[in-house]
Amino acid sequence: MAEDESPDTVAFRLWPPVAVGAPLLVGWLVTLLWDDPVELGDWRVPVGWALVLVFVVWNGWSLWLFHRHETGLLPGQATQAMIEEGPYRFSRNPLYVGMLALYLGLALLAPSFWALVLFPVAVLLVRWGAIRPEEAFLRERFGASYDDYTRRVRRWL
Template identity: 30%
Template sequence: MLKIGTFFFKYRNQAFPLIIAALFISTPPTTTVLGSEALEAWKNSLALLVILIGLLLRATVIGYAYIKRGGLNKRVYANDLVTEGMFGVCRNPLYVGNMLVYSGLFLFHGSPMVVVVGCLLFAFIYQCIIYAEEEFLANKFGEGYSAYCRDVPRWGLKLSAFSSSTEGMAFNWKRVIAKDYSTMSSTLIAVLVTEFYRVAADSVADQDSSYAIVLAALLGIVVALTGLVSSLKKRGVFDKMTTAH
């Protein structure tokens, strides 16, 4: 598991989109649940809610205490042991947010195979990555990290610690936009493309054609806004507000 975690820590930005694309292409998204369009609508609403919660959790983490997850030369590394902000609530809050986003995307697709395989596979991969990170942190920070592990859950959210962990800290929205716009964008694109796939696989009725045009327009808007934020970031607009912790 440590070897798997080290591999995916290094190549996750390339591997994760390929895994998701392969799962989604393997079978069309569902158009009904147990033959009911109403249940399908409820399922999709639940999926979008789970995705939103995941994105909000990521935003909360980054807004209070951003931690660079890329490591050093794509290997697990950390200069400091960050325990404030949401890291005083959960040891891996960004990964919890990611799992919520991915689980919501799989549920939005709806195929039982995609939901089960996707959720289990990503949970296993993230657990492996966490093991690799924990080994490094334990070796580098010793008893300080052990004490942190005893006090803060690996996957759960110790919400009772939120107030004390964020005391005296200011939430930074500009840092959230600068650091997480690509995650927000890719998530929205995945939702829109999945919905477009659902419409195309279901039928080509006039109303569906109009809906497809709306989806395409929304996709264009998301891509344009992503390009705008990327351009502003390259011009240094967010530099003063995005110092990594």
């Protein structure tokens, strides 16, 4: 462990907003430079806004629970509690699920076919850069309680 790392915090390989935002930005830039080979159609607007709304409600609920349990959210803030209620009953990673819903919503609203094509890259980057280190940290920090939680609740949905 590096000197500046605390045993109470997750050491991400890649900060989650970067893991999600980088492929989205690349997709938008490719669309701007070379245009999209496929017209997404008018359906994309209501679906895009619905996904943005899902992000706001779902992540707002998740963040409220972090506050209520007085546990750290941002890198460098200590993890004091394992949350198992609200969206955490359905997903071990509701904030990442919400961020990925936002990604899809923004890609549809832009519109950017290339951002949609790069969506799996965002999923893989979140899994590698954030979820894997976070799961190892939580397993070490909470032990059997976390193992029980992983048996009851899926990683995504």
